[in-house]
Amino acid sequence: MPQTGTTATAATDYLETRRHELRKMRMLMIDGNLTTNLRSLEGGVSARAHHGGYWGFSSVPGAGGPEQVAQVVHQARSNAQAMGRFGARSTLALPGDSYVGEHRFSGKTELTPAECNERLQALHSFCKQRYPDVRSTRFLLADEHHSKWLTTSRGGQSLSSIQRALCYVTLMSNNADDGSPIELSHPISWKGSAADGDLSPEHLAPQIDLLYQHLQAKRHAVPARGGMQTVVLAPALAGMLAHEAMGHPCEGDIVLGGAVTAGLLGQRVASELVSMVDIAHTWKGQEVMMPVYVDDEGSPARDAVLIDKGVLSGFMHSRETAERLGQAPTGSARAYAPGDEPLVRMRNTVILPGTSSLDTMVAGVDDGYLLVKTGNGQADSTTEFMFSVTLAYEIKGGKLGSAIRDTTVSGSAIKVLQSVDAVSDDMHWDAAGYCGKKQPMVVSMGGPALRARAHLGGQ
Amino acid sequence: MNLQHIAEQALAALRQEGADASQATVNTSALTELNITHSEPSLLRSTQNHKLSLVGIWDGRKASTELSDLSPQSLTAAARALRGDAAAAPQDTAHAVSSGQQTAITRGPMEADLGALTDAAHDILDFRVKATPTMNIEEGAVSHIRSETQMLTSGGSHLQSTLGWYGVSVFGTARGPGPDGQMRTSSFNYTGGETEDLRAAPASGRFGISNMMQELTRSVATQGVAECFGGKFVGDVVLTPMAVATLLGWLQGQVGDMALISGSSMYRERVGEMVASPLLSLASRFDAPGVAAMSADGFVAPPLQLLQAGRLQALTPTLYGSRKTGLAHVPTASNGWELAAGATPLADIVRGVPRGAVVGRLSMGNPAANGDFSGIIKNSFAIDGGAVGTALSETMINGNVAQMLRDVVAVSTERIDTGGWCMPWVRVSGLHFS
Numbered sequence A: 001m002p003q004t005g006t007t008a009t010a011a012t013d014y015l016e017t018r019r020h021e022l023r024k025m026r027m028l029m030i031d032g033n034l035t036t037n038l039r040s041l042e043g044g045v046s047a048r049a050h051h052g053g054y055w056g057f058s059s060v061p062g063a064g065g066p067e068q069v070a071q072v073v074h075q076a077r078s079n080a081q082a083m084g085r086f087g088a089r090s091t092l093a094l095p096g097d098s099y100v101g102e103h104r105f106s107g108k109t110e111l112t113p114a115e116c117n118e119r120l121q122a123l124h125s126f127c128k129q130r131y132p133d134v135r136s137t138r139f140l141l142a143d144e145h146h147s148k149w150l151t152t153s154r155g156g157q158s159l160s161s162i163q164r165a166l167c168y169v170t171l172m173s174n175n176a177d178d179g180s181p182i183e184l185s186h187p188i189s190w191k192g193s194a195a196d197g198d199l200s201p202e203h204l205a206p207q208i209d210l211l212y213q214h215l216q217a218k219r220h221a222v223p224a225r226g227g228m229q230t231v232v233l234a235p236a237l238a239g240m241l242a243h244e245a246m247g248h249p250c251e252g253d254i255v256l257g258g259a260v261t262a263g264l265l266g267q268r269v270a271s272e273l274v275s276m277v278d279i280a281h282t283w284k285g286q287e288v289m290m291p292v293y294v295d296d297e298g299s300p301a302r303d304a305v306l307i308d309k310g311v312l313s314g315f316m317h318s319r320e321t322a323e324r325l326g327q328a329p330t331g332s333a334r335a336y337a338p339g340d341e342p343l344v345r346m347r348n349t350v351i352l353p354g355t356s357s358l359d360t361m362v363a364g365v366d367d368g369y370l371l372v373k374t375g376n377g378q379a380d381s382t383t384e385f386m387f388s389v390t391l392a393y394e395i396k397g398g399k400l401g402s403a404i405r406d407t408t409v410s411g412s413a414i415k416v417l418q419s420v421d422a423v424s425d426d427m428h429w430d431a432a433g434y435c436g437k438k439q440p441m442v443v444s445m446g447g448p449a450l451r452a453r454a455h456l457g458g459q
Numbered sequence B: 001m002n003l004q005h006i007a008e009q010a011l012a013a014l015r016q017e018g019a020d021a022s023q024a025t026v027n028t029s030a031l032t033e034l035n036i037t038h039s040e041p042s043l044l045r046s047t048q049n050h051k052l053s054l055v056g057i058w059d060g061r062k063a064s065t066e067l068s069d070l071s072p073q074s075l076t077a078a079a080r081a082l083r084g085d086a087a088a089a090p091q092d093t094a095h096a097v098s099s100g101q102q103t104a105i106t107r108g109p110m111e112a113d114l115g116a117l118t119d120a121a122h123d124i125l126d127f128r129v130k131a132t133p134t135m136n137i138e139e140g141a142v143s144h145i146r147s148e149t150q151m152l153t154s155g156g157s158h159l160q161s162t163l164g165w166y167g168v169s170v171f172g173t174a175r176g177p178g179p180d181g182q183m184r185t186s187s188f189n190y191t192g193g194e195t196e197d198l199r200a201a202p203a204s205g206r207f208g209i210s211n212m213m214q215e216l217t218r219s220v221a222t223q224g225v226a227e228c229f230g231g232k233f234v235g236d237v238v239l240t241p242m243a244v245a246t247l248l249g250w251l252q253g254q255v256g257d258m259a260l261i262s263g264s265s266m267y268r269e270r271v272g273e274m275v276a277s278p279l280l281s282l283a284s285r286f287d288a289p290g291v292a293a294m295s296a297d298g299f300v301a302p303p304l305q306l307l308q309a310g311r312l313q314a315l316t317p318t319l320y321g322s323r324k325t326g327l328a329h330v331p332t333a334s335n336g337w338e339l340a341a342g343a344t345p346l347a348d349i350v351r352g353v354p355r356g357a358v359v360g361r362l363s364m365g366n367p368a369a370n371g372d373f374s375g376i377i378k379n380s381f382a383i384d385g386g387a388v389g390t391a392l393s394e395t396m397i398n399g400n401v402a403q404m405l406r407d408v409v410a411v412s413t414e415r416i417d418t419g420g421w422c423m424p425w426v427r428v429s430g431l432h433f434s
Helices: A066-086 A113-130 A201-218 A235-250 A252-256 A319-325 A358-363 A413-418 B003-016 B072-087 B114-131 B209-217 B225-229 B241-254 B257-262 B319-325 B346-351 B401-406
Strands: A014-030 A033-051 A054-061 A100-102 A136-152 A157-174 A181-191 A227-233 A276-279 A304-308 A348-351 A367-379 A384-396 A399-403 A407-412 A428-430 A434-436 A440-442 A444-447 A450-456 B021-037 B040-058 B061-067 B102-107 B135-153 B158-177 B183-185 B189-195 B233-239 B282-284 B305-308 B337-339 B355-359 B361-364 B372-378 B381-384 B387-392 B396-400 B408-417 B421-433
Touching (some): A014 A113, A033 A066, A033 A113, A033 B257, A054 A066, A066 B114, A113 B072, A157 A201, A181 A367, A181 A384, A201 A384, A201 A399, A227 A358, A235 A252, A235 A367, A235 A384, A235 A428, A358 A399, A407 A413, A407 B372, A407 B396, B003 B135, B003 B158, B040 B072, B061 B072, B114 B135, B114 B158, B189 B209, B225 B387, B241 B257, B241 B305, B241 B361, B241 B401, B241 B408, B241 B421, B257 B319, B346 B408, B346 B421, B401 B408, B401 B421
Parallel strands (some): A033 B061, A054 B040, A100 A157, A227 A367, B102 B158, B233 B355, B337 B421
Antiparallel strands (some): A033 A054, A136 A157, A157 A181, A384 A399, A407 A450, A428 A444, A434 A440, B021 B135, B040 B061, B135 B158, B158 B189, B355 B381, B381 B387, B396 B421, B408 B421
């Protein structure tokens, strides 16, 4: 742990130092060719100081010995003081408790590169044999492990650890009409390293079989009808909706930046069937995929209830955004890389399950769409959101019809969530992507199936 | 720190481990950045970064690693671990490293001028107060970066660069009363760029920053397609430079390794053919601020004309992609592209649009392998009868990127130069609005 230089002085109102190690593995196999076989290790130490209403930050690579800590502390303090050239400002109190404790991830012994390669080759061979008409296969296997040792001038001292792994399976075929390439991906993610997941063909066969069936349907896809539609979002998409639609507009810094949510606390922003929470570390007695017990400011992490039965109930905060908005910190300030400062980030953002069944929800749609898979999404300060839809089906008379071509679903988050008239009792978790903001961040998202009205791109 | 010596030590360690071929790239960078948050100066940062990237090939088996510890012990351990990683990889005769490539590039300001950074921040903040007071700069940054790279290969290549440059970026929203008197927030927008001379012009006047901030203040009150146009329709878009850059990014992906190796590229057999409007000519600018004319796999990257009057001039596989596919190797740098200016003033382009939109940026997923896409148009304004009208919200367009490149009917004389790219406005017909 960083040892010295974490005492607040007259020259610094608040100080935190962080030693941060980030290990990554990435292997990409295209048609049996291992085109990427990369391991990386990035380590560094940083200091962030608050003085006279301004922040100073400094980081250097290295193991974080006493000299390096002293170097970054000195530079961070100097930087905060140098900001005084912009004039006097009120000092922030930066409220909140300080966490003392350690959380290490205990998983299986990490796979060797040879073992990783064997698993990818086995999956490639399985697909080649089982689906001879598939034109191309792609497997991306990656994991990353963040370890952060933190010391703050408020008495915080912690070790936190986040580890996640993912495997993207992509199959490519030809459009039945014009022969153009059609592809479909299936993301699989889990807590831990690659070793903590089961990548055997036997285990993944049902998922890959289903992917293949969807790909065959997509070869005959028809265009979606653009415009406002009744949509059933499969559980895998609810998390994306939660993250993009209301998650970002509920981040404290986005609220302070003028997001629409700033003036809506206590008001109805969704159907009363919708409750949304950014979970810190535990749900229903189980540790979640991205357990955050303490954030990178040393604040104890607690759940942030964002929407409670349709009413906007809270935001996610750092110490600064909490103070500026007159609320309590939630332990949501995290930094991605050793050279990054903490920003307000989501952790495990979910819509809570309801009581309906997905089959009933589909059967209740006379004319609409079942949205099954997504690629990426984006949010806006207006709460307008979008995410890509890479697999969806027509619903006609309560039954599934043709697959539709790639499209986009969008809308005002508030209008879409207010239109939700059914929530399933499923729960699906995913941690396969990155949240983008000023820095990337590993997050998880989850939810049940939802039925709502939203805008679909199409002809 | 002698980076060339570190790279030589790394190659020696890999040789010691019996590598048949290897590449060592050492980079150090120093960043000084002044941040603006919620329209106020907030943070000054000083960060340093070191990275050593190693590639080793043993008997056709390749592995790579990146590390930030540049000590001799770390190099030795990394080389040994890399040998183990490679042993696990399948043989692939396409793996190779460059040979005999030489270049030395030194360019730009090497030291951060904190006075210049402060003045640039003041200029942006002053512009906001005077010209766009309803706009909130949620995040702004003015920065100086110095980056030094030494790249050596076992084939005798030595490529080195020492670059210094400044960056400016602004991201924010505007807030104001709507027609009903209620306070509303605009969509966010952002822009920025790089330069080697921060004092050459006021920061707010560069990279389209002032224009972006002013347009945001006009984007608080919006209408959707139904209110504005009466419902879905087929019309034209006038893409701003940022949106054009997004479109061309798809094309660049199509001529790169992943699409070529997997066979999903629509352009693999089309070099020399017309793939886009004859109004489009896309060329490299591998001497842009912060860009060194060398590829990540160790080649000097000469100037490249990718599109000439709509005709595809080259595919751009890396050395590996070239050896894998049999296609000619064309090295490219990390960034630096420009689309040639056209012959039509922007005002005339807009006047020629009967129905459509000026599109600030496209918010969409990755286009499908065949180029199909749909996305929300952001920071956009309706065009009706050749006149720009209200800001649009909740408006989607639907089309095919490859078709859009062919359907470009006008290119503006004006361009925005962000350093990394220089793009005009472009009019495309036949998009589905909903």
